[in-house]
Amino acid sequence: MEWTDQGIVIRVRPHGESSAIIELLTPEKGRHAGLVRGGRSKRLRGVLQPGNQVRATWRARLEDHLGYFEIDAADPFPAELLDDRLAISGLNASCTLLSQVAPEREAHPKLFDAFSTLIANMDQPDIWPALMTRFEAGLLAELGFGLDLRRCAATGVEEDLIYVSPKSGRAVSEAAGEPYKDKLFLLPEYMRGGAPNLKEGDVAAAFALTGHFLERWVLWPSDKQLPEARAEMLERLERAGRL
Incomplete structure (x- = not known):
């Protein structure tokens, strides 16, 4: 068995004295793991981040085997961001989440294109947190759990959608949701598409929304929780005034 594809490194763990087992997110093979011989060497250590x-070229005797990767560097994470703790926290959170789900x-x-776009904008702290909430919503959709934000679940109207039901993941209009607003999630306007027009609190509300459904629909059924790296990212974003 053999294939070649581009991929983004999302996880690296040591294996033996000099090798590493890595996980890539690829367009055609999704999340795919493999052994890299010499993956902890000076030549590859900086590549496998x-x-x-x-x-990546993957080879194995049988399709269900772990197999081996041969890796060539293509497009590294921007070096100028390696000391940017906020950007690194976002990268760690997104990579850890992808590795889980x-x-x-x-x-x-x-999913690959959305993750590539997120990484490409990590140098813009005014943009990437909102992009990441859309990325998480897109991840839910790719997993078969997309939020229905097109019309009100109660009335069918397509205007004034400002809430989301925590049970169904469907939008609720301002009028229909008013009696139950304390039990509903806020729906930032930018989460419905189009250019972000962010208001204070929008990004925090969006992360609360996507986090709830990632836990409820994806993680809890597998006895998992949202990664600690995501909570650490949210703490950094709050301290930086980016929520």
């Missing part, structure tokens, strides 16, 4: 885009060995080109 989360957020780096690589060219991204479908293994399934083609998800939209």
